Amino acid sequence: xxxxxxxxxxxxxxxxxxxxxxxxxxxxxxxxxxxxxxxxxxxxxxxxxxxxxxxxxxxxxxxxxxxxxxxxxxxxxxxxxxxxxxxxxxxxxxxxxxxxxxxxxxxxxxxxxxxxxxxxxxxxxxxxxxxxxxxxxxxxxxxxxxxxxxxxxxxxxxxxxxxxxxxxxxxxxxxxxxxxxxxxxxxxxxxxxxxxxxxxxxxxxxxxxxxxxxxxxxxxxxxxxxxxxxxxxxxxxxxxxxxxxxxxxxxxxxxxxxxxxxxxxxxxxxxxxxxxxxxxxxxxxxxxxxxxxxxxxxxxxxxxxxxxxxxxxxxxxxxxxxxxxxxxxxxxxxxxxxx
Amino acid sequence: xxxxxxxxxxxxxxxxxxxxxxxxxxxxxxxxxxxxxxxxxxxxxxxxxxxxxxxxxxxxxxxxxxxxxxxxxxxxxxxxxxxxxxxxxxxxxxxxxxxxxxxxxxxxxxxxxxxxxxxxxxxxxxxxxxxxxxxxxxxxxxxxxxxxxxxxxxxxxxxxxxxxxxxxxxxxxxxxxxxxxxxxxxxxxxxxxxxxxxxxxxxxxxxxxxxxxxxxxxxxxxxxxxxxxxxxxxxxxxxxxxx
Amino acid sequence: xxxxxxxxxxxxxxxxxxxxxxxxxxxxxxxxxxxxxxxxxxxxxxxxxxxxxxxxxxxxxxxxxxxxxxxxxxxxxxxxxxxxxxxxxxxxxxxxxxxxxxxxxxxxxxxxxxxxxxxxxxxxxxxxxxxxxxxxxxxxxxxxxxxxxxxxxxxxxxxxxxxxxxxxxxxxxxxxxxxxxxxxxxxxxxxxxxxxxxxxxxxxxxxxxxxxxxxxxxxxxxxxxxxxxxxxxxxxxxxxxxxxxxxxxxxxxxxxxxxxxxxxxxxxxxxxxxxxxxxxxxxxxxxxxxxxxxxxxxxxxxx
Numbered sequence: 001x002x003x004x005x006x007x008x009x010x011x012x013x014x015x016x017x018x019x020x021x022x023x024x025x026x027x028x029x030x031x032x033x034x035x036x037x038x039x040x041x042x043x044x045x046x047x048x049x050x051x052x053x054x055x056x057x058x059x060x061x062x063x064x065x066x067x068x069x070x071x072x073x074x075x076x077x078x079x080x081x082x083x084x085x086x087x088x089x090x091x092x093x094x095x096x097x098x099x100x101x102x103x104x105x106x107x108x109x110x111x112x113x114x115x116x117x118x119x120x121x122x123x124x125x126x127x128x129x130x131x132x133x134x135x136x137x138x139x140x141x142x143x144x145x146x147x148x149x150x151x152x153x154x155x156x157x158x159x160x161x162x163x164x165x166x167x168x169x170x171x172x173x174x175x176x177x178x179x180x181x182x183x184x185x186x187x188x189x190x191x192x193x194x195x196x197x198x199x200x201x202x203x204x205x206x207x208x209x210x211x212x213x214x215x216x217x218x219x220x221x222x223x224x225x226x227x228x229x230x231x232x233x234x235x236x237x238x239x240x241x242x243x244x245x246x247x248x249x250x251x252x253x254x255x256x257x258x259x260x261x262x263x264x265x266x267x268x269x270x271x272x273x274x275x276x277x278x279x280x281x282x283x284x285x286x287x288x289x290x291x292x293x294x295x296x297x298x299x300x301x302x303x304x305x306x307x308x309x310x311x312x313x314x315x316x317x318x319x320x321x322x323x324x325x326x327x328x329x330x331x332x333x334x335x336x337x338x339x
Numbered sequence: 340x341x342x343x344x345x346x347x348x349x350x351x352x353x354x355x356x357x358x359x360x361x362x363x364x365x366x367x368x369x370x371x372x373x374x375x376x377x378x379x380x381x382x383x384x385x386x387x388x389x390x391x392x393x394x395x396x397x398x399x400x401x402x403x404x405x406x407x408x409x410x411x412x413x414x415x416x417x418x419x420x421x422x423x424x425x426x427x428x429x430x431x432x433x434x435x436x437x438x439x440x441x442x443x444x445x446x447x448x449x450x451x452x453x454x455x456x457x458x459x460x461x462x463x464x465x466x467x468x469x470x471x472x473x474x475x476x477x478x479x480x481x482x483x484x485x486x487x488x489x490x491x492x493x494x495x496x497x498x499x500x501x502x503x504x505x506x507x508x509x510x511x512x513x514x515x516x517x518x519x520x521x522x523x524x525x526x527x528x529x530x531x532x533x534x535x536x537x538x539x540x541x542x543x544x545x546x547x548x549x550x551x552x553x554x555x556x557x558x559x560x561x562x563x564x565x566x567x568x569x570x571x572x573x574x575x576x577x578x579x580x581x582x
Numbered sequence: 583x584x585x586x587x588x589x590x591x592x593x594x595x596x597x598x599x600x601x602x603x604x605x606x607x608x609x610x611x612x613x614x615x616x617x618x619x620x621x622x623x624x625x626x627x628x629x630x631x632x633x634x635x636x637x638x639x640x641x642x643x644x645x646x647x648x649x650x651x652x653x654x655x656x657x658x659x660x661x662x663x664x665x666x667x668x669x670x671x672x673x674x675x676x677x678x679x680x681x682x683x684x685x686x687x688x689x690x691x692x693x694x695x696x697x698x699x700x701x702x703x704x705x706x707x708x709x710x711x712x713x714x715x716x717x718x719x720x721x722x723x724x725x726x727x728x729x730x731x732x733x734x735x736x737x738x739x740x741x742x743x744x745x746x747x748x749x750x751x752x753x754x755x756x757x758x759x760x761x762x763x764x765x766x767x768x769x770x771x772x773x774x775x776x777x778x779x780x781x782x783x784x785x786x787x788x789x790x791x792x793x794x795x796x797x798x799x800x801x802x803x804x805x806x807x808x809x810x811x812x813x814x815x816x817x818x819x820x821x822x823x824x825x826x827x828x829x830x831x832x833x834x835x836x837x838x839x840x841x842x843x844x845x846x847x848x849x850x851x852x853x854x855x856x857x858x859x860x861x862x863x864x865x866x867x868x869x870x871x872x873x874x875x876x877x878x879x880x881x882x883x884x885x
Contacts, residue, residue, distance in 0.1 A: 228371070228375070228397065231392040235393075347682045351671075577634060
């Protein structure tokens with residue numbers, strides 16, 4: 001090997017002197033202030049929130065979250081248009097077109113939760129995170145906070161749009177106040193949705209490093225249980241037949257034996273929920289959320305036809321789902337050294 | 340041998356499909372379907388006729404579409420994602436052969452995990468062989484075929500095939516399919532239901548398309564997507580290190 | 583007909599030009615594709631392997647374009663860089679699957695031979711997921727060799743190999759090159775390519791910076807002075823004599839000897855011996871300081 005030309009400035013070591021000198025070629029250690037654990041958590045939170053919407057990645061990463069957000073805003077826009085044309089309001093704050101919200105949230109969570117946690121697992125960067133002053137639980141806490149925020153954005157902003165669209169149409173101060181009072185519970189329901197769904201989504205996604213499996217598992221869990229709950233609610237209701245006296249509309253042909261202006265007996269069939277109907281909502285997180293909403297005083301019509309006395313059960317189920325998800329996340333990242 | 344089923348490719352695909360825990364995901368929706376059918380058959384709930392809801396809504400909307408999604412996107416998608424597809428493509432094997440083989444494997448697996456359970460559920464509901472059971476079985480067979488063609492094509496077109504497929508199933512088929520009549524023409528669920536209903540004549544299935552429409556659209560969609568998938572696979576590119 | 587020919591090949595992605603108007607011919611023997619990371623070596627290899635389409639220009643392998651032409655894989659073997667093999671197969675199964683996909687007449691025999699060539703016979707029945715990185719590289723090479731290709735393309739083949747495996751691979755490639763096959767390997771590890779390649783193609787920022795024998799390339803760059811280290815009985819005297827010559831542009835007395843910069847390599851080497859004899863100075867050692875590939879590389883990058 002040829003003799004090295006020597007580093008800048010320093011002469012090569014003459015033969016016979018000690019071997020091995022480290023030359024000063026300008027390398028400096030960082031001696032400034034190092035930000036602590038709080039800043040790391042904040043940075044992790046912010047970075048995760050951005051990646052939940054595909055910011056900081058290419059255009060392809062933005063398609064699904066932006067599309068989901070746009071679809072979620074549609075009812076607010078349609079409602080504003082309909083009200084401006086004199087029609088009544090068609091979307092309320094409490095449930096906000098439940099079916100659409102469920103579908104959009106399933107897509108958003110199934111597509112984006114893996115972006116937050118599965119990527120890090122696949123590329124094995126967790127040991128790098130944890131050799132910084134970051135405690136084991138800080139990582140899932142930051143990720144969860146970021147994902148809850150991301151879900152809040154996609155749930156609450158359309159509600160606010162709905163509010164603004166409605167408020168722009170009414171003209172009296174008391175009407176605005178009414179709207180505001182109606183909005184608040186809607187926002188709180190949205191908060192409940194965000195916290196529970198984000199926790200479940202992240203917990204499921206953290207089980208695997210492959211984004212495709214994570215998306216598949218989340219989709220199966222949410223979609224399957226939701227349709228299942230819907231079907232069970234429909235089939236467990238009872239048909240009740242009531243006999244009522246009704247006055248036939250003028251001009252309609254009268255059955256024999258009925259004087260003009262008299263009443264007719266008619267059979268009315270209604271669906272009445274049974275005990276089973278009240279309980280099957282526990283199967284799906286979406287109907288559980290609706291059950292809790294009704295238990296806490298929500299009156300709008302939702303997928304669950306009334307909770308009767310079982311409201312507390314729905315509340316308990318909500319807490320159980322949340323607790324299991326949080327415990328799962330904590331357990332997953334506690335042994336992060338091997339991940 | 341051009342465009343034909345390739346046994347070597349089939350063997351790798353099958354081994355990849357069952358080599359991991361993901362195989363459990365295939366079976367889960369079907370198991371739930373059968374359990375649910377058994378429970379409801381015993382409980383005899385008073386409400387809306389449940390066989391239509393369970394076998395039709397749940398069976399086709401959830402079990403068929405989700406299972407086909409998982410299977411269809413993984414027969415080719417997993418290899419593309421890992422990069423091992425290069426070793427397959429760096430041989431003279433015909434690209435059409437790769438697509439057709441993986442499509443067939445995916446379709447057969449979906450039939451096993453969806454059509455057979457639907458048949459079993461139908462048999463349970465009717466207490467024996469009936470038009471309903473046969474209809475559901477054949478409808479699920481048709482749905483499996485078309486779904487896998489679509490999802491295999493998605494796997495070649497994008498790395499987020501499962502998310503896009505989910506968008507298609509949830510937004511296009513479930514939401515739009517219920518509200519916008521025209522969307523049914525491009526909804527694979529509806530092809531399956533249409534075929535099923537033509538045999539079962541069961542109105543609770545809520546089939547929106549007639550047999551001829553379902554068959555024609557199903558065949559068109561299958562052929563178009565497989566041809567597209569073959570073309571894209573023959574243009575499969577590896578990025579260099581600079582980009 | 584040359585094995586691989588590129589004529590004015592360019593490849594861009596939007597605004598980024600990854601390969602810029604490259605024209606080169608690669609024939610039998612071992613050719614090294616050199617360049618720093620991000621220079622476009624992998625892009626060129628993927629273009630040649632038919633896994634990328636040129637945005638402009640013509641590229642042929644054995645006279646036919648490689649893009650959208652799966653038949654070229656009968657005579658081309660590719661060892662990609664990415665660590666992407668079917669992890670659930672055993673080594674033997676992976677190679678034999680490749681053999682069957684090539685529709686070889688005797689897949690089992692070809693598999694045996696290929697695995698023996700890369701010396702993986704004792705690990706062949708273990709799953710690839712249990713292999714080390716170097717073992718995975720070797721099994722990839724076995725799969726690329728199973729159909730006895732005339733052209734072999736290797737993308738950073740020595741990644742992850744320990745010195746013993748590296749020597750083995752270098753022997754193998756030298757042998758294959760001597761058999762008349764066309765071997766093209768890309769690398770940024772200079773020492774290996776130095777020992778292995780008959781010709782090199784240097785890619786810098788997407789452009790072909792130089793091709794040919796690396797010593798010859800070095801000599802072509804006569805605008806840059808060659809640097810020598812001379813040890814003699816009287817360095818200072820020799821130095822003062824040398825500085826008077828046209829061929830010499832600078833001398834420096836260093837602790838290790840006399841460092842001489844010569845702008846005309848030929849003239850300097852002719853004149854040195856005579857000069858020393860005239861001044862009655864005994865020459866002890868004459869070393870070129872920058873004939874290795876690293877210096878060539880560095881010069882090319884600086885220019």
